[in-house]
Amino acid sequence: MLGLKATMAVIDNSGALVAECVNVLKVTTGHGMARIGDEIVVVVKKARPVPATLAAGAQAAKVRRGDVRRAVVVRTKYPTRRPDGRYVRFDDNAAVLVNSKKEMIGNRIGGVVAAELRAKGWGKICSLAPKVI
Amino acid sequence: MNRLTAPLRQLRTFSSSSASRSAPTPSAYPYSPVARLPPTTPSSPKLPTSLLRTLNLHLASPNQSPNARFLPLFSRRSPDRLLPGSILTVQSYSSPPTPQNPTPGLQSFSGVLIAIRRRHAGVDTSFRLRNVLGRTGVELSFKVLSPLVKDIKIVQRAETSSLGGKGKDKKERKAPALRAERRAKLYFVRDQPNRLTGVTGAVKKSREQEELAQKKLRR
Numbered sequence: 001m002l003g004l005k006a007t008m009a010v011i012d013n014s015g016a017l018v019a020e021c022v023n024v025l026k027v028t029t030g031h032g033m034a035r036i037g038d039e040i041v042v043v044v045k046k047a048r049p050v051p052a053t054l055a056a057g058a059q060a061a062k063v064r065r066g067d068v069r070r071a072v073v074v075r076t077k078y079p080t081r082r083p084d085g086r087y088v089r090f091d092d093n094a095a096v097l098v099n100s101k102k103e104m105i106g107n108r109i110g111g112v113v114a115a116e117l118r119a120k121g122w123g124k125i126c127s128l129a130p131k132v133i
Numbered sequence: 134m135n136r137l138t139a140p141l142r143q144l145r146t147f148s149s150s151s152a153s154r155s156a157p158t159p160s161a162y163p164y165s166p167v168a169r170l171p172p173t174t175p176s177s178p179k180l181p182t183s184l185l186r187t188l189n190l191h192l193a194s195p196n197q198s199p200n201a202r203f204l205p206l207f208s209r210r211s212p213d214r215l216l217p218g219s220i221l222t223v224q225s226y227s228s229p230p231t232p233q234n235p236t237p238g239l240q241s242f243s244g245v246l247i248a249i250r251r252r253h254a255g256v257d258t259s260f261r262l263r264n265v266l267g268r269t270g271v272e273l274s275f276k277v278l279s280p281l282v283k284d285i286k287i288v289q290r291a292e293t294s295s296l297g298g299k300g301k302d303k304k305e306r307k308a309p310a311l312r313a314e315r316r317a318k319l320y321f322v323r324d325q326p327n328r329l330t331g332v333t334g335a336v337k338k339s340r341e342q343e344e345l346a347q348k349k350l351r352r
Contacts, residue, residue, distance in 0.1 A: 075269065084229070084279045085259070091270035091323065112266045133242070133271055
């Protein structure tokens with residue numbers, strides 16, 4: 001349940017550390033909040049410092065503080081219900097940065113990810129994640 | 134004769150007479166000695182007035198489901214009930230088993246038991262396991278009677294350090310390996326990251342012990 005102003009950790013290696021939600025895309029429910037697997041627009045609030053000396057191709061694609069990007073919600077503190085009545089709850093909110101073509105910006109994921117992503121079409125994220133719960 | 138007292142007197146006589154007790158099927162009708170009633174069918178359970186309770190009675194026969202053997206672990210007064218703080222491993226199917234695919238992929242989750250929720254005479258029993266994976270805490274709640282839950286294994290039971298036996302049989306008070314928490318719901322643990330650690334260690338240990346036991350059996 002992430003809406004405007006919600007902060008979350010960014011768990012890929014794109015360079016961002018903390019992101020803040022600015023807009024929730026395509027959610028038609030009344031509350032208009034993002035759940036696991038929803039796409040949101042975020043502002044990068046905290047990022048890993050990019051050393052100015054190195055100009056490698058991979059590092060040039062890194063994200064900086066203040067960037068506005070899209071992200072996919074990957075963990076929420078709000079419990080998610082599964083069809084048989086099970087609930088999953090994580091201790092924090094987390095997201096993975098994505099571009100407008102739904103491709104990941106980073107290429108590694110460092111953390112647990114919810115299994116709801118597979119059903120919502122984010123199979124690539126599930127395959128990269130070290131653990132899917 | 135008072136109209137009100139007559140039937141009462143007859144009731145009393147009927148209750149004390151041996152004839153009514155020895156009579157096979159028709160139940161005595163207190164207002165006429167000649168009348169005969171059809172035999173009553175034995176105890177169909179009295180349906181409650183509430184719709185949801187009726188539905189629960191009809192839809193859920195918990196003792197017939199294959200997971201009913203786990204219910205005593207989560208009941209309130211069973212002698213081998215689990216205490217909060219115990220470490221469990223649950224094996225669950227990722228999708229419901231169908232006739233075409235009776236055993237879909239299994240997923241196992243281990244964690245500390247932090248809450249048991251019991252409703253509707255045990256039919257809606259669920260429990261919550263908490264574990265720290267990577268650096269994030271994950272809580273997963275399972276419905277005991279769900280067909281998606283395949284197996285619940287007890288990795289380590291939490292025990293109280295109470296004395297067993299009475300009088301001469303009293304054992305010495307020993308500190309349990311895993312001490313039961315003094316609370317039914319352990320939600321406070323979310324704010325204490327140093328507490329209830331060692332789940333992965335306990336799970337690994339029990340798995341190693343199982344493997345050793347299996348190796349011995351094979352020999």
